[in-house]
Amino acid sequence: MSAAKLSGDTHPLTYRIQPDLQPLDLQAYAAQDGYAALKKAIKELQPGDVTKLVKDANLRGRGGAGFPAGVKWSLVPMGADAPKNKYLVCNADEMEPGTFKDRLLMESVPHQLVEAMIVAAYAVQARVGYIFLRGEYVVAARNLNRAIVEAKQAGYLGAKVCGGDWGFELFVHTGAGRYICGEETALINSLEGRRANPRAKPPFPQIAGLWGKPTVVNNVETLCNVPHIVLRGAAWFQGLNQGKSKDAGTKLYGVSGRVKNPGCWELPMGTTAREILEVHGGGMKDGLKLKCWLPGGASTDFLLPEHLDLAMDFDTIAKAHSRMGTGLLTVVDDQQNIVSVVRNLEDFFARESCGWCTPCRDGLPWTHKLLQSLERGDGQSGDLEALEQMTRFLGPGKTFCAHAPGAMEPLQSALRFFRGEFEAGIAKPSAQVAA
Amino acid sequence: MSTAKLSSNADSGVIKLAELQKQAAVASAPFVMHAEDRAAIEHETHHYEDPRAASIEALKIVQKRHGWVPDGAIAQIGALLSVPASDVEGVATFYNLIFRKPVGRHVIKVCDSISCYLTGYDDVHRAFSDKLGIKLGQTTADGRFTLLPICCLGACDKGPVLMIDDDTHGNVAPDTIDQLLERYL
Numbered sequence: 001m002s003a004a005k006l007s008g009d010t011h012p013l014t015y016r017i018q019p020d021l022q023p024l025d026l027q028a029y030a031a032q033d034g035y036a037a038l039k040k041a042i043k044e045l046q047p048g049d050v051t052k053l054v055k056d057a058n059l060r061g062r063g064g065a066g067f068p069a070g071v072k073w074s075l076v077p078m079g080a081d082a083p084k085n086k087y088l089v090c091n092a093d094e095m096e097p098g099t100f101k102d103r104l105l106m107e108s109v110p111h112q113l114v115e116a117m118i119v120a121a122y123a124v125q126a127r128v129g130y131i132f133l134r135g136e137y138v139v140a141a142r143n144l145n146r147a148i149v150e151a152k153q154a155g156y157l158g159a160k161v162c163g164g165d166w167g168f169e170l171f172v173h174t175g176a177g178r179y180i181c182g183e184e185t186a187l188i189n190s191l192e193g194r195r196a197n198p199r200a201k202p203p204f205p206q207i208a209g210l211w212g213k214p215t216v217v218n219n220v221e222t223l224c225n226v227p228h229i230v231l232r233g234a235a236w237f238q239g240l241n242q243g244k245s246k247d248a249g250t251k252l253y254g255v256s257g258r259v260k261n262p263g264c265w266e267l268p269m270g271t272t273a274r275e276i277l278e279v280h281g282g283g284m285k286d287g288l289k290l291k292c293w294l295p296g297g298a299s300t301d302f303l304l305p306e307h308l309d310l311a312m313d314f315d316t317i318a319k320a321h322s323r324m325g326t327g328l329l330t331v332v333d334d335q336q337n338i339v340s341v342v343r344n345l346e347d348f349f350a351r352e353s354c355g356w357c358t359p360c361r362d363g364l365p366w367t368h369k370l371l372q373s374l375e376r377g378d379g380q381s382g383d384l385e386a387l388e389q390m391t392r393f394l395g396p397g398k399t400f401c402a403h404a405p406g407a408m409e410p411l412q413s414a415l416r417f418f419r420g421e422f423e424a425g426i427a428k429p430s431a432q433v434a435a
Numbered sequence: 436m437s438t439a440k441l442s443s444n445a446d447s448g449v450i451k452l453a454e455l456q457k458q459a460a461v462a463s464a465p466f467v468m469h470a471e472d473r474a475a476i477e478h479e480t481h482h483y484e485d486p487r488a489a490s491i492e493a494l495k496i497v498q499k500r501h502g503w504v505p506d507g508a509i510a511q512i513g514a515l516l517s518v519p520a521s522d523v524e525g526v527a528t529f530y531n532l533i534f535r536k537p538v539g540r541h542v543i544k545v546c547d548s549i550s551c552y553l554t555g556y557d558d559v560h561r562a563f564s565d566k567l568g569i570k571l572g573q574t575t576a577d578g579r580f581t582l583l584p585i586c587c588l589g590a591c592d593k594g595p596v597l598m599i600d601d602d603t604h605g606n607v608a609p610d611t612i613d614q615l616l617e618r619y620l
Contacts, residue, residue: 085484097548097587135495135532136544136588138601171482176491176530179586193483193490193518195529211484256550256591263592298549298587330550330591344552348586354529 006266008033010240012228013221013250014266017108023143026150029111035156037227041119042162045230047078050123054226056234058248063091063182063219064296064325066247066314069226075206076124076214087215088126089191090117090223092133092140093175093182096297097348098330101252101264102220106133106140109224110147114170116223118156119230121168124216129170132187135177144172179352183401184217185209186354197356198401221252245270245313253312255281257331258288264328270311276329277308288333292417296325298345299406301413302332322413338418339425342411343371349407360404363394367411374425384422387415466507472496476515486516490526494533503534531585539574539581541619544598547584550591555608559595560584562609566616580619 006015016024016032026034041050055070076086090113094102106113117129133141148170151157159167178196180186185199188210209215229237238248247269253276254264260282267276273295277283284290292302295312301322303310310316317324332341350364367390373379391412394404415422476493480486493512498504504527513520527533534542545551545560560571563582567575574581590596593605599619607615 094589095587098550098591099587100589100591103589134589136585136598136603139603173482173488174492174495175532176495177532177585178530190491191488192485193487193516193526194522195525213484254592256594257553262594294549328591330553332553336553341549341553344547345549348548352586 008228009232009236011250011266012232012240013105013112013224013252014109016112017104021104021108023108023110023146026111026147026154029109033231034111035115035151035154037230038115038118038122038156039162041122041230042164042166047123047125050119050226050230053229053234054123057225057229057237058234059222059225059229059237060247060314061219062221062225062251062326064096064299064323066324069218069222072206072218073120073124073216075204076216077207078125082125083213085128085211085213086124086126087210087213088117088121088124088129089187089210089215089217090129090131090220091182091184091187091217092131092137092220093187094137094220095134095179095182096299096326097345098256098294098297099326099328100256101254101326101328103137103140104252104264105220105224106137107143110140110143111151112224112227113144113220114147114151115156116226117170118151118161118168119226120216120218120223121170122161122166124214125166126216127168129168130173130191130210131170132181132191133172133174134181135175137174141172141174148172178354179348180354180401180403183403186401187217188215195354197354198403200400225249241269244268245311246315247313251312251327253280254328255331256328257293258285258333259283259331260285270313270316272309273303273312273329274308276312277331281329281331284331284333288335291332291334291336292338292414293332294325294330294410295322296327296329298330298348299323299402299409300325301409302417303413304417323409337375338414338421339371339375342414343368343375345410346371346407349403353403357399357401357404359394359398360407363390363404364407366390367394367407374422377425377427379422379426381426383426384415384419387411387422391415464505466505466511468497468508468511469500472500473515476512480516487518487522490516490518490523491530491533494523494527494530498534502540503537531583537574537578539579541579541600542581542583544583544585544588545571546586546588546594546596548587548591550587551594551596554594556595558609559597559607559612562612566612580616 008015051073059069060066181190181196186196190196205215240249250266251269253267256262265280290305294300295317314324346368350368353360353364355361370383391408394408396405475496479489479492497508509523510520513523571584588596595607596605
């Protein structure tokens with residue numbers, strides 16, 4: 001983060017973060033408008049008003065899919081006939097390779113997420129919330145648990161939130177590994193104490209989720225925007241992008257790989273990839289050139305240097321046949337062999353497949369093996385065609401969840417952009433005879 | 436910490452046999468759940484509509500005390516949560532941070548995902564393998580370290596990244612691992 005003091009008007013998510021990244025306690029958080037949004041929501045707004053605000057603000061999901069949060073909430077049954085038990089779950093299972101934004105928010109401003117969850121739960125009238133946190137985030141778990149205790153003591157959690165007639169309990173639920181837990185329905189199975197296999201949709205979790213009850217699952221960054229929208233309004237949120245995008249708000253962008261200054265920054269939605277890489281990330285390390293980049297995680301299609309001037313938002317990146325995903329760039333330099341890079345990615349996806357659907361369970365290890373032989377230079381003719389077949393057989397609609405289709409995104413784009421490097425991995429006929 | 440203590444091959448055969456005998460004895464001993472752990476698991480169940488939801492936490496509670504989840508713990512957790520032992524075993528074997536066989540006193544988890552791969556994972560994990568004389572998935576003969584790969588640890592700006600026990604270490608270079616390992620006895 002930059003050393004200069006940021007303002008809540010322009011950097012709502014990160015302005016409170018201290019230079020040493022130490023967590024703000026309740027007192028320090030309250031001194032900077034902390035829990036003002038919650039008090040406003042409970043005293044001045046009906047639950048439906050909060051949902052409408054979030055809808056009007058056009059807050060789109062920051063976990064990668066970009067689904068409008070307000071629309072998600074509006075699908076939850078409300079009123080006297082709605083099921084008594086409803087749940088709000090925060091997806092804090094940050095495990096998408098190349099993504100390191102939610103950790104920052106949870107470790108440094110834990111109260112922001114706690115407040116956000118209480119406000120969001122009020123909107124959908126959930127009675128219990130869970131922060132589904134990956135097991136490796138031990139610092140985040142400690143800081144969040146401390147914040148929850150403080151919030152309870154202050155009357156922000158419990159049977160009567162802020163002295164009103166609505167009650168809400170919040171728990172940190174830590175996981176024990178497995179990338180697939182980040183998939184919404186697999187997360188619900190995991191939270192129920194089962195293997196993290198995805199569920200068929202419909203029914204969507206908003207209707208039948210955790211223990212069959214209406215359940216909203218939102219990403220950490222998505223939720224953290226909510227108190228600011230309640231406090232400052234939908235129009236303010238729409239204007240945060242400084243006209244750079246159709247999508248509203250700020251976004252936690254970042255860059256990793258062999259760059260001079262890897263990091264994560266809160267910037268207007270629609271900031272170009274070039275600005276993220278060259279201005280904030282300091283550009284490539286000396287002597288290296290940019291070869292290609294993943295816009296937001298391992299499960300997004302590669303883009304080329306010529307795409308750097310695109311605005312990093314959901315629709316613009318989609319038009320370039322990729323996805324913004326989590327919005328944290330992974331840059332690949334010109335010293336890397338693309339076959340090795342993709343082999344590393346598919347190694348990850350093959351290992352992390354939950355094994356529920358055959359195309360994913362069998363297709364990903366097969367893909368990995370093909371790439372391994374191409375990497376060693378003993379690929380066979382037809383291997384590239386077999387890989388292309390994989391991108392179709394493991395593509396959208398063939399499996400319960402998006403794991404396999406996500407795995408195919410970097411593969412299909414790498415094959416398109418760098419076909420020659422894959423072809424170079426096919427053994428010469430003489431070598432095949434000799435082997 | 437001397438180099439010899441970490442990577443000596445001369446006496447590893449002897450230690451290995453003794454260690455294996457010890458592990459076998461541990462594995463076959465009847466499992467007794469500690470009263471504190473039982474209470475902690477029962478407390479966890481109150482956070483959920485269905486006690487089954489505490490199964491992962493229950494496994495983690497047992498693992499925290501024993502370093503791994505012994506066979507006997509599976510049935511006892513099942514009984515405590517009113518779910519079949521087979522379901523508990525299914526959960527225990529699904530999640531990679533639950534260990535169903537003994538591991539070293541310290542578990543090294545080296546991130547092998549894309550950002551760390553690009554910033555030097557290969558050199559780092561090879562340095563650990565060479566230093567400790569074990570491959571990924573193995574435990575040193577003296578039972579001190581287990582070396583495992585792990586997916587993205589969410590600290591990609593500090594790649595290569597790894598965890599030893601609960602501590603995350605970033606910007607790890609092959610020539611700094613001696614110093615790092617000395618902190619975990």
